[in-house]
Amino acid sequence: MLYDLIIIGGGTAGLTAAVYAQRGGLKTMLLEGNVPGGQIVSSPELENYPALPKVSGVAFTQRLLEQATELGLDLKYEAAAELNLAGPVKEVGTAGGNKYQARTLIWTAGLNSRLLGCPGEDNFLGRGISFCAACDGMLYKNKEVAVVGGGNTALEEALFLSKICLRVHLLHRREAFRAEAALQQRVQQTPNIVLRTPVQVLAFEGGKRLERVILQTAGGQEELSVSAAFLAVGKVPSNQLLANQLLPEELDEAGYVTAGEDCLTSLPGVFVAGDCRRKPLRQLVTAAADGAVAASQAIAYLH
Ligand code: NAP
Numbered sequence: 001m002l003y004d005l006i007i008i009g010g011g012t013a014g015l016t017a018a019v020y021a022q023r024g025g026l027k028t029m030l031l032e033g034n035v036p037g038g039q040i041v042s043s044p045e046l047e048n049y050p051a052l053p054k055v056s057g058v059a060f061t062q063r064l065l066e067q068a069t070e071l072g073l074d075l076k077y078e079a080a081a082e083l084n085l086a087g088p089v090k091e092v093g094t095a096g097g098n099k100y101q102a103r104t105l106i107w108t109a110g111l112n113s114r115l116l117g118c119p120g121e122d123n124f125l126g127r128g129i130s131f132c133a134a135c136d137g138m139l140y141k142n143k144e145v146a147v148v149g150g151g152n153t154a155l156e157e158a159l160f161l162s163k164i165c166l167r168v169h170l171l172h173r174r175e176a177f178r179a180e181a182a183l184q185q186r187v188q189q190t191p192n193i194v195l196r197t198p199v200q201v202l203a204f205e206g207g208k209r210l211e212r213v214i215l216q217t218a219g220g221q222e223e224l225s226v227s228a229a230f231l232a233v234g235k236v237p238s239n240q241l242l243a244n245q246l247l248p249e250e251l252d253e254a255g256y257v258t259a260g261e262d263c264l265t266s267l268p269g270v271f272v273a274g275d276c277r278r279k280p281l282r283q284l285v286t287a288a289a290d291g292a293v294a295a296s297q298a299i300a301y302l303h
Contacts (some may be wrong), residue, residue, distance in 0.1 A: 011038025013274025016291030033079025037061030111235030120204030128210025
């Protein structure tokens with residue numbers, strides 16, 4: 001079957017694009033290689049999406065998914081593995097060996113969690129090192145845990161874990177946090193969050209599971225005994241597959257696609273939306289806006 005539109009990635013941008021495309025009359029398929037929702041599913045509570053305060057990331061995703069599928073979206077749980085986007089028919093091969101075709105394509109592959117790259121990290125991924133407090137926090141009920149990072153994600157994770165765990169050590173490489181002031185204030189007011197700044201994580205150690213983090217502090221090296229470490233040190237764009245389809249100048253030095261607010265790429269009929277696009281603000285609301293813009297561009301291109 002030749003679709004009007006294939007969307008790659010089922011985060012907020014991709015699902016919003018699906019809603020707009022279906023309502024615009026496009027026969028649309030969405031490929032998602034993991035769980036729908038993207039990064040937001042690990043957010044226990046959204047506080048800044050307009051008119052929807054205090055909704056969980058999972059609940060938000062569920063409603064958006066229902067909205068898109070009720071409009072007739074063809075959702076497939078497959079990862080894109082191969083692209084051929086140069087011609088008027090865009091071809092996508094999946095990891096499972098399927099091939100799909102469409103007249104337009106929206107790339108919304110989002111971001112992956114950044115790693116610290118220090119010794120022991122690979123050993124304890126999934127065995128004490130986690131990227132998602134909402135998913136794994138309960139495993140560490142009444143235990144001591146660490147959160148690494150100083151952005152919004154790190155502070156939100158620390159606040160979430162503080163309600164479950166005995167103590168949360170927030171480890172950040174600088175004195176100043178880049179998280180928004182309201183979050184910083186709440187963290188400072190939470191008695192069982194211990195701020196450790198500036199510290200650098202040198203290594204993760206343990207047996208079968210993580211048992212301690214080795215830190216470089218101003219006073220020297222230190223061992224911090226924890227049952228888990230939640231890494232929140234930023235994200236890297238998942239644009240590797242798209243990169244060889246675009247011109248070299250369409251990716252910046254960090255790997256983000258340099259498409260503007262119109263979400264256009266140099267390839268006719270190919271659009272990019274969401275966090276994998278270079279932009280000044282990566283939030284749920286800007287991801288949703290990108291999805292709407294990219295779908296509108298696809299509709300205009302086909303008409
Ligand atoms: P981020 O804002 O990029 O913060 C990453 C943090 O990790 C920074 O504090 C950074 O330290 C630290 N870091 C990076 N590399 C490191 C390394 N190698 N070793 C040690 N520390 C390292 O990432 P984020 O918190 O995941 O947020 C990503 C985007 O999503 C942001 O735009 C954020 O505003 C948005 N977001 C918004 C919300 C919300 O509005 N509620 C929630 C979550 C995320 P430095 O500060 O020293 O660079």
